[in-house]
Amino acid sequence: MNQNPQLRIVLAKVGLDGHDRGVKIITRGLRDAGFHVIYPGLWQSPEAVVRTVADEDADWLGISLLSGTHLTLVPRIMELLKQAGLAHVGVLVGGIIPEADIPKLAALGVARVFGPGTPLPDIVDFLRSQGSRTHA
Amino acid sequence: MLDDLLQRLRSKDRLALARVLTLISRDEQLAEIRKAVGPKPDATPVIALTGNAGVGKSTLVGKLAEHLRAQHKTVAVLACDPESPLTGGALLGDRVRMPSRPDDDGLYIRSLAAASGHQAVAEHVDLMIRVLSAFGFDVILLETVGAGQGDTAVRSLADVVVVLLQPESGDELQWEKAGLLEIADVVVIHKSDLPGAERLQSQVRELLSLPGCRQIAVLPVSSKKNEGFVELWQAIVAAPRRDGPLEPAAQFLLRRAQQVLADRLLDRAGNVGPVVDRWKRHELDEEQAADELLHRLIE
Numbered sequence: 001m002n003q004n005p006q007l008r009i010v011l012a013k014v015g016l017d018g019h020d021r022g023v024k025i026i027t028r029g030l031r032d033a034g035f036h037v038i039y040p041g042l043w044q045s046p047e048a049v050v051r052t053v054a055d056e057d058a059d060w061l062g063i064s065l066l067s068g069t070h071l072t073l074v075p076r077i078m079e080l081l082k083q084a085g086l087a088h089v090g091v092l093v094g095g096i097i098p099e100a101d102i103p104k105l106a107a108l109g110v111a112r113v114f115g116p117g118t119p120l121p122d123i124v125d126f127l128r129s130q131g132s133r134t135h136a
Numbered sequence: 137m138l139d140d141l142l143q144r145l146r147s148k149d150r151l152a153l154a155r156v157l158t159l160i161s162r163d164e165q166l167a168e169i170r171k172a173v174g175p176k177p178d179a180t181p182v183i184a185l186t187g188n189a190g191v192g193k194s195t196l197v198g199k200l201a202e203h204l205r206a207q208h209k210t211v212a213v214l215a216c217d218p219e220s221p222l223t224g225g226a227l228l229g230d231r232v233r234m235p236s237r238p239d240d241d242g243l244y245i246r247s248l249a250a251a252s253g254h255q256a257v258a259e260h261v262d263l264m265i266r267v268l269s270a271f272g273f274d275v276i277l278l279e280t281v282g283a284g285q286g287d288t289a290v291r292s293l294a295d296v297v298v299v300l301l302q303p304e305s306g307d308e309l310q311w312e313k314a315g316l317l318e319i320a321d322v323v324v325i326h327k328s329d330l331p332g333a334e335r336l337q338s339q340v341r342e343l344l345s346l347p348g349c350r351q352i353a354v355l356p357v358s359s360k361k362n363e364g365f366v367e368l369w370q371a372i373v374a375a376p377r378r379d380g381p382l383e384p385a386a387q388f389l390l391r392r393a394q395q396v397l398a399d400r401l402l403d404r405a406g407n408v409g410p411v412v413d414r415w416k417r418h419e420l421d422e423e424q425a426a427d428e429l430l431h432r433l434i435e
Binding site for chain 1: 151162227246
């Protein structure tokens with residue numbers, strides 16, 4: 001029996017947002033912290049992201065948005081996750097999110113929003129403190 | 137809870153499939169899952185695709201999967217990427233090169249981390265293959281981490297091994313080196329739109345047509361131009377099955393027996409200390425020590 005299974009996290013760029021420098025840094029940071037990071041690439045639709053989360057049996061979904069579309073795309077993804085029976089999956093949002101919108105995302109069920117300049121260890125510590133969402 | 141999960145698996149619940157594969161990858165409940173799914177039917181072909189990093193394995197797997205979907209065959213992909221031996225972390229990025237078909241239930245893609253130094257594929261892939269074929273997929277595509285040592289494991293897991301080569305990646309002496317080409321049932325000259333592809337193709341053909349070699353198809357494929365996939369699938373289907381001295385089912389059971397034996401021996405490893413000590417003191421050579429260990433473990 002594996003005592004300390006690696007957490008699986010899907011990191012996604014959704015919609016028309018080609019800025020992937022940030023998400024790639026997070027990808028590398030989480031990999032080096034011992035996570036299994038699944039990165040499906042740019043320009044994912046909400047439907048494609050949810051299918052990836054389902055098929056990969058991910059514990060977490062991290063959505064990177066720098067296009068200002070978070071209040072359109074995040075609600076859509078949260079709704080699709082619920083419909084797909086994936087309400088247990090933890091959702092993080094990263095990128096350019098105005099302070100005022102953070103409570104709105106939290107109200108949708110987003111576990112945390114990490115803005116620019118967040119030290120990587122903060123994200124790692126947060127995920128570790130939450131543990132596995134699927135195999136608690 | 138596991139019973140419930142396996143019941144859902146039997147009724148083709150995709151989330152249950154994903155969770156069972158997670159359990160397998162985490163080394164959990166293996167015996168129960170094995171019992172529940174039974175042996176892999178011979179009718180489900182498993183195609184392994186291997187080759188050096190950057191040769192285009194993920195891209196080709198993705199294109200081949202789309203080609204098969206167009207023929208209404210359902211496809212499961214197991215895509216392996218390496219896991220860090222230091223941190224246990226992994227970047228599983230094969231999906232970037234694969235088709236995104238969120239509404240298509242006939243395509244399942246799963247990324248797997250392969251422990252380093254182990255094999256070119258993740259652990260327990262054999263059981264994952266059984267689960268996927270029991271789930272009803274028509275074809276299983278297995279993408280390896282890369283090529284090199286350990287790929288013999290792929291040979292025993294897959295019905296057909298496709299080795300990918302690309303132009304400008306070494307002279308013909310590279311292919312003479314043992315390992316890569318020996319495991320091939322089909323050789324793909326990938327990125328055949330690049331200069332040098334024809335030359336490479338004729339070099340490899342020449343190499344493989346020496347007296348005594350098995351008949352192996354050598355095919356140009358360009359994922360960029362979407363060319364060669366009809367011929368590739370035909371070659372895969374036509375590749376002779378390499379049965380060897382034992383039929384596949386017997387080989388499979390023997391391998392299983394080896395695993396069971398190894399596990400049982402490990403369980404009893406408590407009373408081997410004296411032998412190890414004598415070996416350390418050079419009272420026994422390696423051969424004798426191993427022999428002694430075996431005797432103690434079996435008693």
